[in-house]
Amino acid sequence: MDIVICEDDLVQLERVKKTIENYAMMEDNGMEVVLATNNPDDVLSFLKSGKADCYFLDIDLNHEMTGIALGSQIRETDPIASMVFITTHAEMSYLTFIYKLAALDFIIKDNPDILKEKLLSTLKEAHRRYLKIGEQDTIQKLQIKTNGRIQNIDFQNIYFFEASPDSHKIILHLENEHIEFYGRLKNYEDLHSDFYRCHKSFIVNKSKIQNIDSKERVIFLDNGEVCYASARLIKGLLK
Incomplete structure (x- = not known):
């Protein structure tokens, strides 16, 4: 399961990235962070050549483009990927419904310990959904297992x-x-x-x-x- 992270706070970006990578290494489940950046333009460039299976996006990116706007662009190219928003602004969660982004979760990053716990529970749910993709006829994907890893093609x-x-x-x-x-x-x-x-x-x-x-x-x-x-x-x- 390929993962993209976009977070403007570099300390927070590294924390989220390490949490995901440590979990992936312990579980040996094929999860991989393919892009971790503080710039939404990097994500847009990535979308031109491919797409990920799960996106972790900060809402306030200290950029002319917000995480909500970035999420909207991702949804235009990928209607089924899991999307998770991480922010200090709990009051902004309603925007994900207004823009019909079908967010998997909305994580408040006010406490590092709670953040890690919430990240892992959301990550597990995203992976569970990813494994289900190959079982859905409408998705038109072949799911295979090779070298102990699941791939959806x-x-x-x-x-x-x-x-x-x-x-x-x-x-x-x-x-x-x-x-x-x-x-x-x-x-x-x-x-x-x-x-x-x-x-x-x-x-x-x-x-x-x-x-x-x-x-x-x-x-x-x-x-x-x-x-x-x-x-x-x-x-x-x-x-």
């Missing part, structure tokens, strides 16, 4: 599944990455209408196909990779 980012030479393993081909995990291809044949079992060793995402050499039964993907089709199954793919 958008269906649209998958190019093809390949049976690994290692028994009972699958190689998942993304645009610029290969991920190996335990599983059987037959369990992913009907995962989505875009996925087609084209060979005993391959399931291809039809939306990622660039062209097909039907004579050689080679499938060329948009990212430059190739996979193969069997004589029997290529007919269905061409159809």
